[in-house]
Structure formats: C-alpha cells, structure tokens
Amino acid sequence: MDQGPIGTELAAGDHPQGVPTAQTPSIFDPVSSPALAIRELSFVVLGLSAVIFVVVAGVAAYTLVRFRNRPGDGRREPPQVYGSTQIELAWTVVPFLIVMVLFLVTARYIYGIEGRAMPSDALEVTVVGNQWWWEIRYPRLGIVTANELHVPVSDPARPAPTFITLQSVDVIHSFWVPQLAGKMDLIPNKTNRMWIDPRVPGTYVGQCAEYCGTQHAWMLLEVIVHPRDEFDRWVAAQQTPAVADPAARAGRELFLSLSCINCHTVRGTPANGVFGPDLTHLMSRRTIAAGAARNTPEALRAWVDAPGAIKPGVLMPAMKLAKSELDSLTTYLLTLR
C-alpha cells in the first residue's frame, strides 16, 4: 500500500515505544494500512453524519420550541399546509446526491483494500478457526502454533505485508484485530483472505467476532509484531523440534502414553494429533486456553487437571490424573520452550 491510493501515514508520536500488551483495541488507533484506511474513510462518514445530525436535530429542536402550543393560542387551528412539490423534491434530490458521493468514496476504499495483490515476497500465514482457539500455520516456514500470530514489522518504505488465509474446521469464526484490519470470517468449506502490514512493533489484541458456541468469549487472539531480526530469531526457534530434556523424561513418557497425543502434536515425538493446539513450543506462548489463563506453571497444571474449571464447556477432557502424574506431566510441558 506504499504507493497505493489509500491509507495514511502514522502521525508522528503515535506509539514511539511500541504498544504495551494490555491495551484497548480501538478502531481509531490503527497501525496497519487496512485499519488506517478504514479510519480515514470513517472520518468522512462521521463528519458527514455529524453535519446532518446537527442540522436536522437543530431544525427539530427549533420547531419543537418555536411552535409549541402557548397559553392564549386557544383552540384555533393553525394554517394547514398540505405539502410543497419544490421543497419535497429538494429534500429527495440532495440526499440522493450525498448518497452517490458517499458510495463512490466507499467503492474506492473497498477496491483499495480488497484489491491488493499479494507480492511474491509476502509472508503467508494460514489461520484455522477451531472451537475455541486459533491454529496458526506458516506453510512455507514449517511452523504451526496457536493463538499468537507473529509477523514482521512492515516499513512503509520497504513493505513486508502478511497475507492471511482464513479457514475453519468446525463453525464460523471471525478474525478481528481492530488495530490491524477490519474483520473477516473464517468459514468452513470456504477460504477467505486478508492482509495486514503493521508499521509499529508491539502486541495487538483481538478476538473471535462471530458467535461460535459456548466459549466464543474466550477465543482471544494476539498479533505480535517483531522487528525483522527479532522475527527471524522467532522463526528459527519455532522451526526446531521439541527439546527432550532428560529431567522430564517421566513426564514425557506419561504424555506419550496418554490420549493427549490423539489431539496434540509435539514435533520430534510420536505425538501427532491435530484436534488441539500444537504443543512443540508451548512455553513460548503468553497464554493458554486461547487467552482464558496466563501461561504459568500453576495455571498449566490446573488446566491439565480440569480444563472445564478454567474454561467451562471446553472440548479438552479432564484426564483424571493422580497428583504425581499431574506434577510429572506439568514438568514435561514446562520443558517445551
């Protein structure tokens, strides 16, 4: 979008130090071209609406005050005015013209955002919606992770956009990170696409925006925007198989002997399930359960023990493990850095 017709430059001083993790995902605080373009367009619409509101509401208020029935008016009826072709024609044609202008502006932005072709060097990511978590796949990089989308920062002078393919394995979900772009649905049996080019490193929060069942509320999403070199290091780390820490051998054996492996993958082990999040680098992630809990040892243990206590209705079953088994399994999971 560097030479494109839409999108504005960031105002100087927006996010000088990057964005803190805890933040409001306001649509008026954009850092990526689609969201910037939408804000630009929204200012046009909001300005127009404000003018119309002030004029019409002003006339209405004036009329209500000026023509209220006053004591002394008696029961005399006011002059009856049946209509006026000229006036009515005017307030038909003028709004029609406004609408036409608004439509042309809108159409330009629709094509500007949706019509962006993917450059050959763009980062490609596939996001797959699941009840109730996000699978994030980097098909060209051989990385699979969950609930955190890591992308490189995009310098408007040297754009590095990320093109996202959206799919769903079950019901409809919607990918919405307001500061980066408008939302787009993830629909089973249909493939959608969108793109972002965040210009400021930081973490941007969002969540599923289409009702998708019991735990729609805890289907949170984070997009972490890295400087280029940091992103390359993240990729390299994610591409390694899971570490096999001898200290956690018992937990590893236990993990592989349980039905955990029916749903979860840990690369470098026989665990290759696909129904749950890939756990190869579980401990590199900030949260578990799609944002329902922070990824701490205590929360992880509690989660494995009784997922439904943290996220009622979650599809992961409680495995009814003994305390020692739970400790041993948690120890293993903590090694999956």
Added chain:
Amino acid sequence: MSVLSPTLMSPEAAARRPWLEHAHDWVVTVDHKRLGIMYVVSGLVFFVVAGIEATLMRLQLAWPGLHIVPPETFNRLFTMHGTSMVFLVGIPIVFGFGNYLVPLMIGARDLAFPRLNAFGFWMFLFAGLLLHWSFIGGEGLSGSGSAPAVGWFAYAPLTSRAFTPGNATDYWNLAVFIAGVGTIGTAINIVATTLTMRGPGMTLGRMPIFVWTMVTVSAMTLFILPPLSAAQIMLLLDRFLGAHFFDTQAGGSAVMWQHFFWFFGHPEVYVLMLPGFGFVSEIIPVFSRKVIFGYATLVAATVSIGGVALSTWAHHMFVVGMGTGLNAVFALSTMLIAVPTGIKIFNWLATMYGGRIRFRTPMLFCCAFLFQFLCAGLTGVMLSVAPFDWQLSDSYFVVAHFHFVLIGGLLFAIFAAIYYWFPKVTGRMLSERLGRWHFWLLVVGFNLTFLTMHGQGVLGMPRRIYTYPADRGWEMWNLVTTLGVPLQIVAVLIFAVNVAVSLRRGERAGDDPWDAWTLEWATSSPPPEYNFETIPVTTSRRPLWDMKHPDDPDGPHE
C-alpha cells in the same frame, strides 16, 4: 358527530357474568379488535420476559469476570432475547395494532378473513409457548431442559447436529417456523382487507398513512417469510434426515443460510419499522394540529422503502468474503434506503413546523423517536459503508445501532401508539403524570444503556461474549450500559401501573379525546363489535376534519 351505537349488554350485566364466560369469549373470538388486543398484550408479556433475559445479561457484563450466569446460560439468554423480541414482541405488536386499527381506519366491519385472523393469532401464541417450553424440555424427553443457544439468526453450521445435539435448536427452528405461518395468514388478511373492504369514499389515495404502512409490510411479508420458512425446512431435513444443505462437513454451504436468513431478516427490520413510522405519521399531525405534510410523498417513501428493502440483505454479510463487486452493490442499495427514510423525517418536521404542538404523552414519545431514530439512521449509513462495517460488524456498535432502531425508534413509537389509542380501545385515558415519568425515565435509561454501547463497539468489543478480559478498557463503558437498565425497568413498571390504574379509574375518554381526524375516532370508545352502526362516508384524507370544518374541507386541497 360520532356514530354511536349501543353496546350489546349493559356494563352492570356484563360485570355479573362469570369469568369463565369472559375467557370463553376471548378464546373463541374472531373479532379483529379482540384479536388485536390479544396480540398486543401477548407481545407485551413476551417483552417483559425478553427484558428479564436482557437484564440478566447486563448484570453479567457489568464488570469483567463476573459469574452471575454460566457461559452456556448466557448464550441461551441472548438467543431467546433476540428471537423473542423480533418474532414474539415486534411482529405481534405491530400486526396487533394493524389488526385493531386497519378495519376501523378504512371503515370496515372486520378483516376479510376473521377466522384466518384468529388462526394466525393462536399460531403465534403457541409458537411463543413452544419456544419457551424449551427452557424445560430443550434437550429432549429424557434430558434436562435448555433453551436454544445458536443466536437469533442461527448461523449454520452451528445449528447442525454435530455442534448442537439434543433438541434445543429444533425448538428455535419449529417455533419460528410456526410463528411465521401465523404471520403469513395475517399478512394475507390485511392485504385483502385494504384492497377489497374499504368503506364508501375511502379510495387508496385517502387511506391513513398507517394503513399504507400496514399494506406495505404485509405485502413484504409475503415475499420474505416463505424463503425463511423454506430454509427452516431445509435445516429440519439436515437435522433429522441427513440432508446436507448447510452441512459444511459434507459439502453444504454455510453462506447460503445467511443469504436465506437475511433475505428475510433485513426486510423484517422494515416490516417492524414502517408501522412505527405509521404511528408517528398519525400522531404528529394531531398533536401539531396540522395536516400531514406531503401525504403522497410519504406514501411513495413508504412503498419505496418496502421495495428497496428487498435488495439490501447482504449488508449483513460484508465480512463473509463475498468479493468486492457484491460488497459495492449492497453498500449502494443500503445507502439508497436513506433517501426515502430521510424524506419521512423531513416531512414530519415540516408537519410540526408552523403548528401548535401539544406535548401530551403520545407526542413526547414521538419527539424522542425523531431524535433517536435520526441517530439510528445515521449509524445505519455508517454500517452501509462496507469497509467501516468490516470494523463495526458483530461489535457492540451494531448492537447499539439496532437497539436505537428497535427500541429508540420502534418501541418509542409503540408507546406513543399505546398512549394515543388506549382511550379508543378501553374508553379510558392513561394518566399524563405517570406517562411523563414513564417517558423521561425511559429516555434517560435507554440512552445511558444504548448510547454508550457505540463506545464498546469502536473500542473492539465483539457482541455475544459472556465476559471479557479486564485489561481492554471496556469496564467503565459496560458499567454505565448496565446502570441504564434499572431506569428502564422502573419506566416499564410505571407504565404497567398506569395501565392497571387507568383501566379501573382512568378519566372517561369519550369518542374523540384528541380531537383527531381519522375514522376510528368516529365511533364509540371502545367501538362496538361491528365497529360502525352506519359505515361513515369518507370525503377526504381527514374525514373528521371535514365534519368539524364544513367551511374548509380537505378535499379541494388534495
């Protein structure tokens, strides 16, 4: 001047009859007025139930991380709230008013098919009871009860058996289907009545605007409800016979359901709103003491809204990836609706301009309607701007928008209508003092709740979440939203007290308490079963104006 008629039985004799006989009269009635009353009263009862559901949701969302209702319950609450408000509150109340008023306004003795009318009402009522029975019997005969939790537009494939086992979703599907059958019957009835049973002199061009809105929405209903019913039958086949219309695992299309649903669902908003416009178009002239400004333009605007509304449905689907072409087309068709809608607002303002406005309770509700509906219209234009909608769709901004339409617009218009026609229906006036309390509390409560919701929306809060993280900066907005609720509850309670007290002790209304101009005010309050002793002859759009002002009748000005 009224065409008074003796009632069949003196009030004293009527009071002595056992209540069972009264009840029997109501159950077997085919009188359009009694059915109209039953529609509106049942609608108000469901309104209270759906309001309680909304209150529970707002308590749960007042602050992040509350545990007032569990997630699954919350999802059932918003599903039942939305389904009830549209199918069991909005439709029955506007069609109830249509039932009561259309024959009276056009000088007819009843609707064209009185028994079809009764059939439609009972279909609606039992559909409502069936839907609410799901709280007890939702999972099936052996399981525990539960209401549907698929949202009021029940998107596929969440409605497939894989994702909603049990029968909760079937309760939604069948109840809405049955309610639809009743509505189609009533729609046919209203179209037939207005086309064939108008009194002497009541040409189409003299029908009150409210009647025009009822004909328009009844005709629209005949276009939009059958596709929804068809889609519901497809869903039924999917769920019980293994068809694959919407079953994405077997090649079905989730997007197709959305097309079917919104082809009904969007025009449905206008089916609800146009009669609201009709109420306002009847009430504003009477309390401004002026003839409606631009009758022909208003009728044209009504009919063209009805037409254009059939081509805007996919603006609910800007985020499903329809492609640039369809996005642009539906943005345009949606924006075009703003033109006839604007005409209506301008014509109402022109009607008030130069009048002598009397701020009785019905007029107060109309005034708030004007401002709030203006807001709703402008946020509607914002949502028609497809890229802006990619941000706002499925957020609290949308929730705020459609509550401004349906509460700030329609509900306020309905309350205006109730205060305006209550004297005709019951023979007694509602209290002005309680009416003012009702009005002001509702205005403040409504705006506290729904004006703030625009805020959560632009700050990134999606709809239909049972709780939210504490670090998003949404908590104060949500707290204020919830604080508006008690004010609205008190307002509705005051209204209930007003009705209860006025029914017994309200001031006697007489035939024509507002000094109005349409035919329903030419008969007694309440009207006799046969409406008019002799059918009045209509000489212009304001037959009672002509009677009251024989020196300056309307006819020459039309």
